[in-house]
Amino acid sequence: MTASAAQLAATTQIQRVTGSNLLNLMIVDDDRAVRKALQDIGLSFGFTTFVADSAEHAFRLLEAQVIDVLLLDLRLPGASGLEALREIRQRWPDVIVVIVTGYGTVHSAVHAMKNGAYDFVTKPFTGEVLKALFERVAGLLQLKTENRVLRERINSTRGFGNLVGRAPQMEKLYRIIAKAAFSAHPVLILGEGGSGKEMVAHSIHSAGPSADKPFIPIDCSSLSPALLEVELFGQTRAVLRGTPRSSRGLLSIAEGGTVLLGEVGAVPVDLQARLVRAIQEKVIREAGSAKSTSIHVRILATTSRDLEPAVSQGTFRKDLFSCLNILSLRIPPLRERRQDIPLLAAHFLERISRSGVNERTLSDDALRVMLGADWPGNVRELEDCLERACVVSSGPMVQAWNLPPSIHGRSESFSGPEDRNIIPITELERQAILSTISQTNGDKLMAARLLGIGKTTLYRKLKEYGGQGGSLQGHTSP
Helix, strand or coil, rough: CHHHHHHHHHHHHHHHHHCCCCCCCEECCCHHHHHHHHHHHHHHHCCCCEECCCCCHHHHHHCCCCCEEEEECCCCCCCHHHHHHHHHHCCCCCCCCEEEEEHHHHHHHHHHHHHCCCCEEEEEEHHHHHHHHHHHHHHHHHHHHHHHHHHHHHHHHCCCCCCCCCCHHHHHHHHHHHHHHCCCCCCCCCEECCCCCCHHHHHHCCCCCCCCCCCCEEHHHHHHHHHHHHHHHHEECCHHHHCEEEEEEEHHHHHCEEEEECCCHHHHHHHHHHHHHHHHHCCEEEEECCCCCEECCCCEECCCCCCCCHHHCCCCHHHHHHHHHHEEEEEEHHEEEEEHHHHHHHHHHHHHHHHCCCEEEEHHHHHHHHCCCCCHHHHHHHHHHHHHHHHHHHEEEEEHCCHHHHHHHHHCCCCCCCHHHCCHHHHHHHHHHHHHHHCCCCCHHHHHHHHHHCCCHHHHHHHHHHHHHHCCCCCCCC
């Protein structure tokens, strides 16, 4: 492909992403010749270009003009390129920053990528290098655009209440929730761990006429029988001179509202009889008291296991099961509604982005891996996976290799970065160090100077590389 054809291909891709050729590119470099060369190349790719000779000049332009892509030299007068990068990431997080550096500062460029730069190019650069760069930028812009559209779709049609999903199974669930919300009967909510049972219960409560009343969940599986009894029914005990003092239980505190019995199958059999009376007769008796109290509270219950075998085995009362099972609903596991994974991922990434300074997006490879995984922990596992991936990600885009190894092991869709000709930052750093030592004929002191790192750091890195760096130990030492 000729240089002009390569430029046309990249320009066409960029225009296809945005529907326009008015993307704004800023070049920040104190060398006038470099600024002019990059400006000419940027114009040939269809960018509207702006130039700045210092970080302070760039900040003024960023305040006045929306910039999509910024080419930032590391060596600038006044504030350095790394200082400028930190300021840009904080104040203009949507700008795609590409570091421009000489070969001797590759280590600093790698450090810049760990701090939010999208990529880097080294001087002198060729048309092919810039073509490949702008194609990657176009891909990122496309992903950002798709994520923005997806977020808009989520905000308008993401599901029911706080629930996210448009799969047919979820549409059916929403219809049941809408009906259950205006019923006074108990509801039994079935679903695997992490599928969102408590969120469904809260949706039933908040969509009904008692939305302004208390909603109190209790995890029955985490409390001892004695403590669970007190939590649910309250306790009356004697204090000084025999004066009784009452400690109200949740069934009384939630008057007019809803109590959610999480993992109701864990309730001891002797307490189950008292729950039956509370549901059927609307009365409770505090532990240590002979007096019964009327209650007006709705009971919702969740379970992650089938209760019918427990009824057959005598570990769960048949009358309680009948009370709770008047209306039941099942939450589908995530593996049965894989088409909702992109919606859920965008929803969680949006929430994670709001808590930080950078917008987070998901690469195609990462999404492919997530779509192929089984997700035994369901939606909760998906959320935890994305939070962990955002922590270990070195930039605004979450890559497939940022996902936990357990996800890769449950997916046939994962191909590591080497399969896509994408080199991780640590590998770029290793290549830069070993290549520099080779070009200096093993002079490690000179190599450290060229790389802009201390000799102690260089030796530590070589030790980490083990056999790959060990063959160089016989060369000239500083």
